[in-house]
Amino acid sequence: MKAIIYDEREGPVLREVPAPEPEEGGAVLAVEACGLCGTDLLKLAEKKAGAVLGHEIVGRVAKTRAPYGKFKEGERVVLGHHVPCGHCHYCRRDSPSMCAQFKATNVSPGGFSEMVRVSALHLGRTVVKISEDLDASAACQIEPLACCVRNVRRLSLSSGDAAAVVGLGSIGLLSAQLLRLDGVRVFGLDIDPARLKAAAPWIQGLSDARELEAAAKGSTAGRGLDAVVITAGPADLARQSLGWLRHGGALNVFAAPKPSSAVFDLDMVYHRELRVLASYSATPEDLRRSAELISGGQISLSPIASGRYALEEFSRAVYDARARRVMKAILVPR
Numbered sequence: 001m002k003a004i005i006y007d008e009r010e011g012p013v014l015r016e017v018p019a020p021e022p023e024e025g026g027a028v029l030a031v032e033a034c035g036l037c038g039t040d041l042l043k044l045a046e047k048k049a050g051a052v053l054g055h056e057i058v059g060r061v062a063k064t065r066a067p068y069g070k071f072k073e074g075e076r077v078v079l080g081h082h083v084p085c086g087h088c089h090y091c092r093r094d095s096p097s098m099c100a101q102f103k104a105t106n107v108s109p110g111g112f113s114e115m116v117r118v119s120a121l122h123l124g125r126t127v128v129k130i131s132e133d134l135d136a137s138a139a140c141q142i143e144p145l146a147c148c149v150r151n152v153r154r155l156s157l158s159s160g161d162a163a164a165v166v167g168l169g170s171i172g173l174l175s176a177q178l179l180r181l182d183g184v185r186v187f188g189l190d191i192d193p194a195r196l197k198a199a200a201p202w203i204q205g206l207s208d209a210r211e212l213e214a215a216a217k218g219s220t221a222g223r224g225l226d227a228v229v230i231t232a233g234p235a236d237l238a239r240q241s242l243g244w245l246r247h248g249g250a251l252n253v254f255a256a257p258k259p260s261s262a263v264f265d266l267d268m269v270y271h272r273e274l275r276v277l278a279s280y281s282a283t284p285e286d287l288r289r290s291a292e293l294i295s296g297g298q299i300s301l302s303p304i305a306s307g308r309y310a311l312e313e314f315s316r317a318v319y320d321a322r323a324r325r326v327m328k329a330i331l332v333p334r
Contacts, residue, residue: 002333003113004314006051012044012318014311020108022065025120027127029059029077033136034111035305036321036329037144038171042256044318054111054331055081058130058139062115066123076134078142079118080126080287081107094154097281112311114333125284128291137305137330138294141174145299146282146290148174151254152182153286154279155227159183162225164212164244167232167255168195168205170304170328175229175254176202177299187216187225189233192324198303209237213244224249231255235262242268250275304328 001019004012022028035056043051061075071077083105084096091099107116118127130139148171157163161184165172168190176186180202188205189212190196196205206212216225224246230238235257242251242265251274268274282290293299307326309317310333317329 001114002311003109004053004311004331005109006043006048006053008047008049011047012053012314014314017109017113019115020117022063022117023119024065025067025123027064027066027071027118027123028062029057029079029116029118030062031057031059031111031114031116031333032076033058033140033308034331034333035140035144036317036331038169038255041318041321052081052106052108052110054113055107056140056143057081057107057111057116058136058142059116066120071123071127071129076130076132076139077127078130078139078287078291079107079122079128080143080146080282080284081105081111081122082281083119083121083125084283086125094283096283102281112314112331112333114311126287128288130291131295134295136332137308138301140330141170141301141305141328142287142290142294143282144171145174145178145294146287147171147279148178149286149290149293150282151175151229151252151279152178154277155229155250155252157182157184157226161185161227162187162216162220163227163229164189164216164225164241165203165229165231166190166237166241167230168192168199168203169232171254172229172231173199173202173304173327174299175231179229181298184226185219187212194324195327198327201300209240216244220246223247226250227252229254230257233257238262239264242274245272245274248273248275250277253278305330308332 084099085101164187186203188203228241
């Protein structure tokens with residue numbers, strides 16, 4: 001079968017590799033589509049040895065050795081690529097992405113391939129059945145939306161609150177829609193006019209940080225924002241955004257800015273009781289909630305899942321994503 005494999009000397013290359021066989025209790029999926037995530041781009045930029053590329057996967061069960069009735073060959077599914085144990089110290093405290101099992105598990109060889117092996121652990125906790133009529137480009141966004149579901153849940157905002165989303169790429173647009181579903185008034189910040197236009201149905205988008213701060217304070221009787229969600233941009237913008245927050249507001253780090261160092265005014269954090277929190281990945285429950293939202297049409301993916309590429313076009317997909325020619329590049333193996 002064909003698969004994109006990361007080679008330490010050549011980088012990502014398309015190769016013919018043996019088709020995987022399912023382990024006891026596991027399965028093999030025929031991949032329908034897999035989104036190119038910012039994490040994949042980061043792995044490529046860092047030239048990470050042994051990198052597994054592709055995890056926003058929708059596929060069909062091709063072979064299974066799962067217990068009878070669990071999953072059947074031919075069923076369509078999405079999955080989370082890491083599996084938390086559900087009972088360790090981290091899992092019991094709603095930090096499953098810090099779980100040792102979570103970090104040790106993955107699919108093989110990665111979603112940018114014709115087939116992937118999923119373990120018995122995956123089938124037990126992070127594989128979700130989906131309907132036949134859900135478009136593959138939409139279905140492969142269930143995993144990234146699940147990450148946003150968890151992040152928004154951890155913010156604990158209420159109807160009538162106000163928040164800003166910094167960076168209006170795919171994660172920013174998904175986050176903005178989730179916040180709107182919770183009744184939150186959302187502002188957005190991005191320097192790209194095309195992305196501001198794409199976000200216009202859900203937010204008041206601005207390209208200047210000072211204008212955003214003024215608009216936010218003007219709409220909240222001078223209080224400021226309940227939360228700022230950082231999905232992109234320089235690290236220094238995170239420091240600057242503390243001034244946009246109300247007393248007790250939350251700075252939400254939902255990306256890995258480059259460079260990653262930022263100097264905060266800790267006196268401001270202390271005296272204004274500001275919160276700084278991050279969210280890295282989704283729980284199995286968030287994955288199921290995400291599938292419900294996308295299947296039910298509550299989240300619009302039309303401005304996001306727009307670029308489709310064959311495996312042979314992987315380099316072009318990476319280039320287009322980095323150059324912002326597409327909001328989300330989706331690899332379609334077959």
